[in-house]
Amino acid sequence: MKIIQSFLNGQWIGEEKKSALKSAINGDVIGYIHAELPDFEEATDYARKKGQASLMQMDFQQRATCLRNLAKYLLEHKESLYLLSRETGATRGDSWIDIEGGFGTLFAYASMGRNQLPSGNLIHQGSAMPLGKNNDFAGTHILVPKGGVAVHINAFNFPIWGMLEKFAPCFLAGMPCIVKPASATSYLTEATVRLMNESGLLPEGSLQLIIGSTGNLLDHLIEQDVVTFTGSAQTARLLKNNDNIIKRSIPFNAEADSLNAAILAPDINLEDTEIDLFVREVFKEMTTKVGQKCTAIRRIIVPREIMPHVIDKLSQKLAKVTYGDPDVEGVRMGALASIEQLEDVKAKIAELRETSELVYSQDTKPQGVGCQKGAFISPHLFVNHQPLINCAAHDVEAFGPVATMMPYDTIDEAIAIAALGKGSLVTTLCTKDPMIAAQMIPQLAALHGRLHILDAQAALESTGHGSPLPFLKHGGPGRAGGGEELAGINAVYHYMQKAAIQGSPTMLSAVTGEYVRGANIIETDVHPFKRSFESVQIGESLLTHRRTVTEADIVNFGSLSGDHFYMHFDDIAAKESQFGERIAHGYFVLSAAAGLFVDPGVGPVLANYGLDNLRFIEPVPIGTTIRARLTCKRKIDQGKESKDGKPQGVIVWDVQVTDQDDVLVASYDILTLVAKEMNESINMHP
Template sequence: MQKSIIVLDMVNYISNILLIRACNMYKRAALLNTKEFPLKLANYICSRWQNGSAPDIALTDPVTNEILATASSNGIDIASGLNYARTVGGTALRTLSYAERAELLGRIAELFATKRGEYFDISQKNSGATEGDASFDVDGAIYTIKTFARAGKTLGNARYLIDGATIPLAKTDVFQGQHYMVPLSGAAIFINAFNFPAWGLWEKAAPALLAGMPVFVKPATPTAWLAQRMVADVVEAGILPPGALSIICGSARDVLDHVQECDVVSFTGSAGVAAHVRAHPVVIANSVRVNIEADSVNSAILGPDGTQDTPVFNLLVKEVVREMTIKTGQKCTAIRRIMVPKAIATRLGEAIAAGLADYTVGNPRNPAVRVGPLVSTTQRDDALAGLARLKSECTVLFGGDSNFMSVDAEGSTAFLQPTLLYCDRGLAAEHVHDIEVFGPVATIVPYTDTAEAIAIIRRGKGSLVASVFSDDIDFTGTVTLGIADLHGRILVVDNAVGSGHTGHGNVVPTCLHGGGGRAGGGEELGGLRGLAFYHRRMVLQGPKTLIDAFKANGVDAVLLNA
């Protein structure tokens, strides 16, 4: 099909995407530097911007409590939007090759790079993000899109993937079998969490679009402004075909009532809501493919060789402090439990506490601040409730003061002081292994031997990531094999690696992201492996001439392992 489909004129595009409540006097770009709030976040479906009806949900600045925007999906015809995405967006995407779709991703990444500063501003206002927090989200999104754009070019002009060798099915080669992976003809429906409005959207959307599936996203409402703005910029630039990208702001409402057999659903959020997604009668009836990323009580483990002032000891201290403070601990991959040999547990606690003392908590607009607020007072209340339960079986080593004074943020109640706890109950503890406080909270749990360390880690019932800090290769190998079936990623740091590792909490787009058990049992990213979720594996049995003809339009799926 002509490449002109890529740059089709979006005649239905409405330029005033972000509306001012009283009137529409100012251009969108000027809104970032004015007090003309709240905005009205429109929904984009069927290639049209549409406002939901009242009541609206408010998006606030967690520092000032100012209402920045409102959102509503009430009255939006989600069924029609999904059908439009499938029939218009999906059809257009699949007329393009992998390489052509990769080119579109590259253009999106270039666009986002030019608007990086504006996205940082939104992130600061709506999420309370520091400069580093905003970079983690926004730059992470751009890097992920670029990664899939580069990888997609290696798939060339193919339109489906050849999976494995030809299988002889007769005494001669006249009748053969060949496995293929073909793009699904439905919509990729994303229900995302509040902590990564940029990366959380594009780490899913990049492989979906590359695979040829249209994206239909419902970002978490409290921080939806950034996701909606990025979608608006892509729409305005005319990069994708009509129907390839849709967004619903506000409640997800009845989206799962309308899923079909060739759709996929990817959910990031609490295990409780995830259970409802999996158990939805339409999801079950249509055998809809579901990917879940849920609760994760991630662990960091110090080996028995990691005595005080050894390189691995200091590396672990640095990593724990970083994981507790970046994004104010609001990361699904953050360190929640720290396993350490009992003999040096006290020393480790002192070292981490000393590191946390250097981090100023307050208004991210203040250049002295290194830790911002949680995204809302509601989130802070939830975190305090979880922290109270943890305190019932732990000792506080640092922080934990619900009345502490944040810097330059008078009147705000969205702040939570970084809190380090100590629990000496091991496997007998309950809350430490079951409760993920989604904020700057971590607990030191001492162990006596390798077997107990493995047992304590496994007590978390499945996590996205665990990290092992040790120069003892026998310890590292035993722990890795002992917990591998419950973890999607295991990071090992020794003296040779030093500070050259990618980070406990960093999700690298070329590596798998997901985890077993409580963490949801899903998989995302992993380079081109991420395309598998958006394809259906099938086997074609037929004459050799037909098999050869099909091969001509495919590409070897071994590239998924590149």
């Protein structure tokens, strides 16, 4: 029988079997957790030394490319994971969320890394700011790799997505990780890690896996390490209070199961489309993954007068659910992850019965051979008529297809009921009235990590209440753990150390690897636009010739653009304005500056890629003489090629447009695609 092994110090370990892992469908033994207890001090040292060193041989752009290639490899081998995922009790649809949802997160962070992160391993966050009158002393912020290891302790419900949504930003940040999946479904995590290792794409030591107990792992962590946790609030508190975690102030990010709510707003009538959308959303959250989602709806808050109708609609949908072996045709809901989980859900249902009325459950048996030994349970719907007074559903979570409906009479009461959950990951508000959304959402936001507003328009494309997206925050206050994951590129920053730096602009420029205004510049005889990507230097600068703005310029630009705003054409109105005279269009100043610094000949600059941080700072009246300074600010090597196979990179230029008194009138960054001299291949890890 298969031993589910750990992957530590670059080796698969575990030869002796310990406890059995059983299929959630029929109780058959899938494999055994290994009995050997690894040396966790050795594993953490290996991550910090070997893992960190191998990751630092790559930069952000290379690691992003590696994530993309890894996602492609995993997609090619997904069917073996689907086959194994069935044993966790998951249907094909449930498995899609876990498997391809996890791979999609890798793709998402690969894209974010390539588009938002620089070359190198240091992020300059924000702009440098003068700290003195003459800008001889300035300050800014940088983000750098921590130099430690991240320990990811994950829940049983998403053995693949739960690992990859933490791994992706951690890997981008250049931080090796040790993954500890929940034992019940760890065989699926192990299979995924084996594929990742077999791909040959991962740098040595960047990913390790623990099967079974973490032993004294947390005792071997140091100040540069990070711990992330997904699971129950009780376990989160236990881990967070580890003596070593507290003593060393090791960052601990918790994302805990919470009593998420769905609120049907008082403007919804029985004839409205939204009431069916609401019921469908609740139904989906009760039955998808058998309700085993940290984001699943546990509390259903509806107007008192229509609650009986909502109960009836939801009960009718639940009655159509066929549950059992996912391979049996017609089965829509699988099993809980384990018999232990089944017993826990039954115990929590008994607690809910003490204060609430059970209004729906099924007496049918699960379909499929051997399913009597599986971890199956039918949907359970409770009703509590006094949710502000006596309702266990605000404290007790049955982590399965179980929810409690509760009535309200006023909007304030609905908000108060939702707040009794003491902090949640997500709440849905179903309304067709924008004013109700504007009233309720800001109040709900204080205790909820994400707010899903459901109406007929959003439903056309909505990913749903229970779907955390890579680009948006996942996490919540209070009972939900108080942590934060995902939220786009911010997740990468969580695994890096932020530091403020102060010094002269020249020193800040040297440290950040990008030009900081006031730093020494490099004046050259050759126009920067005539240089290839490799030969342009950070700080290389061009000060252009001058141009005087005339009335004809303004008239011609207005005629060309169609912009006849009064400040440009009405003498009387302009004189009565704060400027006291007619001024040039801001976009004319932008265009005129381009005319000053653009080299017209054919050269390595291929295209304008975009503008960032554009500001029109001072007015430019008729008769103003302007010129521009163009300085290479930053270079980004994404390893990209044009359609005809020619390599290119992105150069960001700092542009300052000044008048005859050297007063700054316009400021922005311009991004250009610039050809390379030769086909440079990114030094990707094999």
